Amino acid sequence: MGKTDDAKVTRAELDEIFDRMDAHLDRDRARELDVVVRWRLTGGSGEGGYDRYETVLADGACKVRREMGERPRVTITLAPSDFLKLVTRQATPAVLFVTGKIKVKGDLAFAAGLSGFFQLPKPE
Structure with a gap:
């Protein structure tokens, strides 16, 4: 997925990620977790112009849903292109936060x- 800053990350690509x-998921590290993380990706077709996802990390597994359920421990808002950089290690959460490209509500x-x-995965 060699996307640039200006390239549009599609809903299909987000769904795949x-x-x-x-x-x-590092199952050993996540074994004791029981949290909901809500993701709001800007420029989407959902309510308020966001594509929304929830990841439920519990019992050493990560389940993803499009319907918003229980209250999240944290809500993370960012552009799809920045999300892609984050999950491919082309940007760190700290850099995205300091530059205002990621917003966090809840447990920082x-x-x-x-x-x-x-x-x-490591960048190539």
């Missing part, structure tokens, strides 16, 4: 360490 999250400390629960 979220569908693969469970396969990349948990959000900062969230990527540590996943075995992310």
Whole structure:
């Protein structure tokens, strides 16, 4: 997925990334988790102009849903292109936060360490 800043990340690509999250979960690290993370991706076709996803990290598994359920521990808002950079290690959560490209509501400390629960691919 060699997308640039200006390229539009499609809903199908977002769905594919979220569908693969469970396969990349570090099950040992996530074994004790029981949290909901809500993702709001800007420029979407959903309510308020966001594509929304929830990841439920519980019992060493990551389940993804499009319907918003229980109250999240953290809500993360960012552009799809920045999300793609985040999950491919082309940007760090800290850099995105400091530059205002990612907004976090809720447990900031948990959000900062969230990527540590996943075995992310390295950029080529």
